[in-house]
Amino acid sequence: MITIRTVSVEHWHIGREIRLAALAGSPPGTFGSTLEEAVAWPDQRWRQWVSDRVLVVAERAGSVVGSAALVRDADDRPMRTDYETGWNTSCRTRAGGTATALRLDVARNNNTSSTLSHT
Template identity: 35%
Template sequence: MTDITVRALGEEEWQVYRDVRLAALRESPDAFAATAAQEEAFDEELWQARVKRSRRLVAQDGDQIVGVVSVGRVPEGDDKVSELFGLWVSPDLRGKGVAWKLVDAGVRQAREDRYGFVLYWVGTDNGRAVAFASSYGFRPTDGRRAMHNSTEDDPEDEMAMIYPLGDDPGAVPSSVL
């Protein structure tokens, strides 16, 4: 494997974000709240607005985009809390440190943007994701919500995991509980 680099997309690179987001939705349709068909219908203005609304970080292997994560303010939440979301890595590079590099870049971006915490929602039944987030330093909280694909017959929850960026690693904002 060549060196994977991670970089933030500029606002003018909305098409790069669109392409990797649609690739993620097509490859892992159950991992996201939206579908490829829904987002393929979005016009250019909406994609441009999305790139402006949150930081979009991409992992690259040479010129090829192989992963993505977004980081931004929690909607209607505590303005000290940032959220990592939309994490995806190309299947052929999973388990090779790409997700770690993306999450690390997202945490660094949140720190640069002066957030106090990074929130990351993880499926409670997804042991691999929970272990990954825990190994990075995210801690589970009491925050729970139904997953987007949860049904009455097959209920699935996500838990909020938190990574403190400040001096008090034991602090957890009440807005995520």
């Protein structure tokens, strides 16, 4: 069973794990920071990174199997959505509606359209 939940700033370490996994599994230049840079961030920077977005995770048996984030601009307007699904998971999870559930939860929690674009 997949559980969808929002990650609070108090659980910033989950955001760090997700981001580092995404950076480690992507070609250089894919994201605004590199794995080497992010590994060196202090805890406070990670707390800020999580607080700058609404981070929603999909979990199965206590492990994160996907995530979605709504990133906001300085005026607190939705800027973009980021999705990381399919890492650390099986094909059954990737095909089981996890991405749709994450997208809808991000939209519902932020009063935005459920047709958020993938970036």
